[in-house]
Amino acid sequence: MPLQSLDVVRRSAxxxxxxxxxxxxxxxxxxxxxxxxCIGCKACQVACMEWNDLRDEIGTCTGHYDNxxxxxxxxxxxxxxxxxxxxxxxxxWLIRKDGCMHCEDPGCLKACPSPGAIVQYANGIVxxxxxxxxxxxxxxxxxxxxxPRISKKDKKVYKCTLCSDRVAxxxxxxxxxxxxxxxxxFGTKEDMTQHAQERIVDLKSRGFDQAGLYDPAGVGGTxxxxxxxxxxxxxxxxxxxxxxxxxxxxxLWKGVTKPLALFAIAATAAIGFLHYIGIGPNETDEQDEDAxxxxxxxxx
Amino acid sequence: MNARDPERIERYGAATxxxxxxVAISFVLLALSGLALFHPALxxxxxxxxxxxxxxxxxxxxxxxxxxxxxxxxxxxxRDNMLQQRDWIWxxxxxxxxxxxEQNLPEVGRYNGGQKILFFTIIVCLAxxxxxxxxxxxQYFSGYFSVDLVRLGALAxxxxxxxxxxxxxxxxxAGIWVKGSIRxxxxxxxxxxxxxxxxxxxxxxxxxGIQQR
Numbered sequence: 235m236p237l238q239s240l241d242v243v244r245r246s247a248x249x250x251x252x253x254x255x256x257x258x259x260x261x262x263x264x265x266x267x268x269x270x271x272c273i274g275c276k277a278c279q280v281a282c283m284e285w286n287d288l289r290d291e292i293g294t295c296t297g298h299y300d301n302x303x304x305x306x307x308x309x310x311x312x313x314x315x316x317x318x319x320x321x322x323x324x325x326x327w328l329i330r331k332d333g334c335m336h337c338e339d340p341g342c343l344k345a346c347p348s349p350g351a352i353v354q355y356a357n358g359i360v361x362x363x364x365x366x367x368x369x370x371x372x373x374x375x376x377x378x379x380x381x382p383r384i385s386k387k388d389k390k391v392y393k394c395t396l397c398s399d400r401v402a403x404x405x406x407x408x409x410x411x412x413x414x415x416x417x418x419x420f421g422t423k424e425d426m427t428q429h430a431q432e433r434i435v436d437l438k439s440r441g442f443d444q445a446g447l448y449d450p451a452g453v454g455g456t457x458x459x460x461x462x463x464x465x466x467x468x469x470x471x472x473x474x475x476x477x478x479x480x481x482x483x484x485x486l487w488k489g490v491t492k493p494l495a496l497f498a499i500a501a502t503a504a505i506g507f508l509h510y511i512g513i514g515p516n517e518t519d520e521q522d523e524d525a526x527x528x529x530x531x532x533x534x
Numbered sequence: 535m536n537a538r539d540p541e542r543i544e545r546y547g548a549a550t551x552x553x554x555x556x557v558a559i560s561f562v563l564l565a566l567s568g569l570a571l572f573h574p575a576l577x578x579x580x581x582x583x584x585x586x587x588x589x590x591x592x593x594x595x596x597x598x599x600x601x602x603x604x605x606x607x608x609x610x611x612x613r614d615n616m617l618q619q620r621d622w623i624w625x626x627x628x629x630x631x632x633x634x635x636e637q638n639l640p641e642v643g644r645y646n647g648g649q650k651i652l653f654f655t656i657i658v659c660l661a662x663x664x665x666x667x668x669x670x671x672x673q674y675f676s677g678y679f680s681v682d683l684v685r686l687g688a689l690a691x692x693x694x695x696x697x698x699x700x701x702x703x704x705x706x707x708a709g710i711w712v713k714g715s716i717r718x719x720x721x722x723x724x725x726x727x728x729x730x731x732x733x734x735x736x737x738x739x740x741x742x743g744i745q746q747r
Contacts (some may be wrong), residue, residue, distance in 0.1 A: 247574040347571040368586035371672030483685040495696045506707035517713045525725030
């Protein structure tokens, strides 16, 4: 199914190119989340539930506004509320809509051992193909943003699809459609970057001199970006990583070491074969048996 | 195969042989299922186990089973695998070993230096594979550890799996190379000549034992 979209630029655990003749000729997509415009209404969460037919378990109050308390296989997006006391002593409520960032260089896809369980489309969307998912959870270890969640019931991983089904037919993601303040907008990555710059100019003119765009280069940029009032301190926003990148451990685990190790295994076997052909087996002959017999007889 | 038959010296009792082959078969299953998830080129091996999810489910259970079986085996083999001075001399003369010039080597006990190094390589690998395997066993354990620890576990598991596979290839080849070794582990006995040639110190121990009986 996914390959027939003919725009698959990356496919997990696959060594040859996938059908990708249909490029994103009108530009890659991006969702821009302007945290400075967000009022924390959770309409995006509801829209996500509705469009994707997801219902999380009703949990218990944990003493803060985050509800549910964390992302799960049933909650692909989540508003996270951070209370920040700025140096002036004022309280700032920093609300961030958390979910998959759709990295240009996705750590989940790099870590996945199952061919085609994770794909990236030409438009930049990173999508899980659960029919190929084997439930190992390696994507969870690969993700720099702690996003994928594995279902306890079906042992498949789930995350935001950036409404790839809607985007494929020219609609914007459900959360974008539902946002009442225009804090979430969707378009080409170029347009969204430009729009963000306009917002940042506006914010700076109003005293937020550290306002900026969160489009981390460490993962090749992301297809979900944030406008932050404090772009110099992303950690304030419920732990948004400062310099996310694919962990070097994952890089080493999934990088050039794998073909090298496979080669070394084959070489070990090949050396054995060549030794057998070149030097030959070590056999016991009659002389050895005689020597043993003599010694056995000698032994008192 | 008994002590009275001068043509046969017992090397491995039935219990040890069965234990060895339980470990060996588990290892083959683990290597195949592990390699299937190690590199995309080998993912087709998951078909042997009923598909990707079944491979993912079975691998860690077989792993625990193998560790338990090897633990039993290692208790039996531990004493004879202690490294001695003569083993280091043997290992230094590895050139004579691979060129079948056994006359230049020091006398060998029940196991030679190479076998002992292999024994401890397996122990280290299995211990590390078990610990790292627990870290990446998503279904039961990964949730209890930090993501950095799980990443380290994944890397360590791949590394020690790789080392163990190479070590076992050497082990299997040694069995093919030194004729009479495979029979020792399938039937349990070796000829006196084999023992005299490859494990002379052990041969003398055994012959003396027979005479004393």
